[in-house]
């Protein structure tokens with residue numbers, strides 16, 4: 001009996017695209033997979049176990065080796081340096097990180113406040129720009145911060161631009177493009193090289209069209 005491969009899947013918006021991609025790669029995922037509230041789902045005929053985690057936590061499960069592989073946004077990978085291998089750009093959940101704020105806002109502070117879910121990315125970005133800022137960490141609804149005076153600017157994900165637009169904010173600087181990545185635990189990469197190589201190969205074919 002071969003070792004089971006544990007895959008950490010992010011709940012939320014990446015899940016749908018990732019599940020679709022796995023199906024296109026020929027993995028037989030049961031239909032109830034998409035609606036279930038279960039956090040561990042076994043697919044015995046594929047020798048795969050899926051665990052469902054918050055997108056920001058996927059990398060933690062993989063780093064600790066309780067999941068062999070996982071799917072995580074590049075934003076999460078950039079925010080914290082982790083001991084995992086990033087083996088494939090899945091080219092799904094495309095978006096980008098940007099600086100945004102109210103139009104024509106005057107910068108009066110010596111160190112303007114920047115609200116973000118990504119304090120490390122934001123700090124490095126402004127350090128590279130040679131700009132002194134004060135970072136305020138938030139967990140969501142980042143666009144609210146400049147509207148209510150918590151921060152002058154934000155660093156956040158932009159996809160369609162709808163959230164910025166509907167809140168009267170404008171994009172000021174493009175930081176970097178983001179897509180989801182396949183990440184692998186370094187020990188699993190050695191111990192379970194066969195199923196991992198197969199997964200990478202099958203997913204690569206889907207990406208390549």
Ligand SMILES: Nc1ncnc2c1ncn2[C@@H]1O[C@H](COP(=O)(O)OP(=O)(O)OP(=O)(O)O)[C@@H](O)[C@H]1O
Pocket residue numbers: 010011012013014054055056072073074075076093094095140157158159160178179180
């Ligand atoms: N608007 C978006 N469009 C496309 N991809 C996005 C968007 N927002 C975030 N992403 C990508 O999807 C990943 C997961 O985002 P999602 O919003 O599902 O989770 P989260 O915000 O971390 O968690 P939650 O909203 O459940 O607290 C992000 O890490 C990023 O890579």
Ligand SMILES: O=P(O)(O)OC[C@H]1O[C@H](OP(=O)(O)OP(=O)(O)O)[C@H](O)[C@@H]1O
Pocket residue numbers: 139140141142143156157158159160161162163164
């Ligand atoms: O450009 P858009 O297509 O409008 O997408 C961008 C929005 O999507 C994400 O928020 P999310 O929906 O994850 O909400 P939250 O960060 O407030 O939890 C991101 O933080 C932006 O707010």
